[in-house]
Amino acid sequence: MNTPDIRARLGVRPIINVSGTMTGLGASIVVPEAIEAVSAILRQFVEIEDLQRKASEAIARLCQAEAGFVTASCSAAITLGVAGAMTGSDLAAIERLPDATGLKNEVVILAGHMVSYGAPIEQGIRLAGARVVPVGQATSARPHQLAGAINGQTAAAVYVVSHHTVPYGMLPLAEFAEIAHAKGVPVIVDAASEYDLRGFIAAGADLALYSAHKFLGGPTGGIVAGREDLVRAAFLQNMGIGRGMKVGKEGIAGTIAALEAWERRDHAAIRARETAALELWQTTLEGRAGITPAIVADPTNNPLDRLHVAVDPAAAHITAWDLADRLAAGSQPVIVRDHEIEHGYFYMDPCNLHPGEEVIVAGRLAEELDRAQESNDVIATKLSDRRARRLRSLLSWPN
Numbered sequence: 001m002n003t004p005d006i007r008a009r010l011g012v013r014p015i016i017n018v019s020g021t022m023t024g025l026g027a028s029i030v031v032p033e034a035i036e037a038v039s040a041i042l043r044q045f046v047e048i049e050d051l052q053r054k055a056s057e058a059i060a061r062l063c064q065a066e067a068g069f070v071t072a073s074c075s076a077a078i079t080l081g082v083a084g085a086m087t088g089s090d091l092a093a094i095e096r097l098p099d100a101t102g103l104k105n106e107v108v109i110l111a112g113h114m115v116s117y118g119a120p121i122e123q124g125i126r127l128a129g130a131r132v133v134p135v136g137q138a139t140s141a142r143p144h145q146l147a148g149a150i151n152g153q154t155a156a157a158v159y160v161v162s163h164h165t166v167p168y169g170m171l172p173l174a175e176f177a178e179i180a181h182a183k184g185v186p187v188i189v190d191a192a193s194e195y196d197l198r199g200f201i202a203a204g205a206d207l208a209l210y211s212a213h214k215f216l217g218g219p220t221g222g223i224v225a226g227r228e229d230l231v232r233a234a235f236l237q238n239m240g241i242g243r244g245m246k247v248g249k250e251g252i253a254g255t256i257a258a259l260e261a262w263e264r265r266d267h268a269a270i271r272a273r274e275t276a277a278l279e280l281w282q283t284t285l286e287g288r289a290g291i292t293p294a295i296v297a298d299p300t301n302n303p304l305d306r307l308h309v310a311v312d313p314a315a316a317h318i319t320a321w322d323l324a325d326r327l328a329a330g331s332q333p334v335i336v337r338d339h340e341i342e343h344g345y346f347y348m349d350p351c352n353l354h355p356g357e358e359v360i361v362a363g364r365l366a367e368e369l370d371r372a373q374e375s376n377d378v379i380a381t382k383l384s385d386r387r388a389r390r391l392r393s394l395l396s397w398p399n
């Protein structure tokens with residue numbers, strides 16, 4: 001806490017994250033237990049297979065799974081899980097991938113689950129050499145559509161639990177798994193940012209995949225948990241396509257520590273601190289012209305609320321996206337959750353705050369809204385201009 005902020009030394013902006021656990025912002029605050037484990041293992045040699053065996057024990061206990069291992073990321077876990085479902089423990093086939101000749105190579109996924117988490121999930125599946133078979137329509141999935149998409153070439157069925165998916169018209173996991181299992185097809189659940197470590201396996205997942213660096217507060221990593229034969233087959237991909245997605249000793253030891261810390265964490269106290277931040281922001285915003293704050297539940301039922309901030313530009317004298325951009329500027333940049341901004345609202349996520357930052361955020365909200373009120377015109381950038389500016393910036397990186 002009292003060490004100098006490394007961001008000044010690196011020359012990067014000291015952002016305050018009220019967006020969520022975003023890869024593009026550095027994921028989460030790593031818990032002290034994981035920081036200690038990462039630091040301690042970095043100076044030691046260790047037999048990685050043994051270390052992964054210890055990870056398997058920790059994952060098995062926390063996820064009530066048969067086995068598990070740590071990967072570079074949940075995205076890597078998707079690729080390795082699918083690859084394992086295709087090859088089993090056939091080492092020659094593992095070395096041949098992504099050439100899937102002679103293997104089952106189709107992976108079914110609901111059309112409404114074909115999300116981007118910063119990269120397309122379909123690509124994560126295709127990297128294994130598989131072919132993606134979409135099931136149903138964007139907003140609709142029926143049992144017969146899933147059953148009809150499965151054939152003798154189907155290696156796996158991928159199911160996504162996330163706020164990114166279409167939130168209605170999908171098949172529940174238990175029903176999805178029942179249909180896949182009736183045809184002998186394993187179910188791989190992408191639960192990257194879900195707090196529930198047990199429910200998906202209980203509902204029929206053969207593999208459940210998580211990010212270590214999201215709610216767990218671990219170092220960058222992924223977790224594969226589930227049926228022992230499928231976990232082993234995914235693990236063996238480290239001798240093949242998994243090599244380019246390698247996790248090091250620090251990722252494995254840090255993830256074990258984060259899992260153990262999760263078990264001991266005072267979840268109620270953390271929830272209370274998050275609620276206090278939300279209430280502070282809500283109080284700060286209430287009664288301000290054109291601003292409607294509301295505390296809302298997480299869309300996939302994680303034990304986490306966010307502040308929904310609706311902006312009426314005519315009364316607030318600023319659009320939701322201009323407010324987001326102004327909050328993100330200056331010497332105390334605050335990054336809000338803006339992926340639905342075209343609807344005129346953003347969210348504020350309290351789960352990645354250092355103590356005291358909630359007060360700075362409240363001050364920044366008041367400051368930018370006061371400034372907008374003083375403006376005679378409505379501050380309104382065209383949304384397409386904002387998008388174009390962001391794209392230009394990306395495509396001219398590193399300049």
Ligand SMILES: *Cc1c(COP(=O)(O)O)cnc(C)c1O
Pocket residue numbers: 023072073074075076117160161162164190191192193210211212221222
């Ligand atoms: C974050 C996320 C991923 C990617 O996880 P990484 O560990 O960052 O690779 C995959 N799926 C979903 C639904 C996610 O939210």
